[in-house]
Amino acid sequence: MHHPCSTLLQAVKRIYRYIKGTLEHGLLFRASADLTLRAFSDADWAGSIDDRRSTTGACVFLSPNLLTWTTKKQFTLSRSSSEAEYRALATTAAELRWFGYLFRELGIPLRSPPCIFVVNIYALHMAAKNY
Numbered sequence: 001m002h003h004p005c006s007t008l009l010q011a012v013k014r015i016y017r018y019i020k021g022t023l024e025h026g027l028l029f030r031a032s033a034d035l036t037l038r039a040f041s042d043a044d045w046a047g048s049i050d051d052r053r054s055t056t057g058a059c060v061f062l063s064p065n066l067l068t069w070t071t072k073k074q075f076t077l078s079r080s081s082s083e084a085e086y087r088a089l090a091t092t093a094a095e096l097r098w099f100g101y102l103f104r105e106l107g108i109p110l111r112s113p114p115c116i117f118v119v120n121i122y123a124l125h126m127a128a129k130n131y
Contacts (some may be wrong), residue, residue, distance in 0.1 A: 045081035054084035085123035
């Protein structure tokens, strides 16, 4: 910002062209009386070729509306796909809990407890055991 150069100006122009070309894209938010939090969690086991770490993926919905989505490489190595899924489940549960606190502080009552959908049945068994 203090020393602009032609490369920086070209990058800014490229961003503006991208935004101008994607004005019709966006997220649609629909009104809904049913306020329920749902999340979907997934992980790939040892998906990174370089360090064999897994990647967590999750998305959180408030009724039909997408609130947030995330993908993040896990910090530690998982010994199995179930362990990678369990770590993803824990990360998603923490995010759901944060949204629960946020809605409570804003005075927005949720109709039912949040629900997480997970693909791996063994990750659910591990979560139930540790609860």
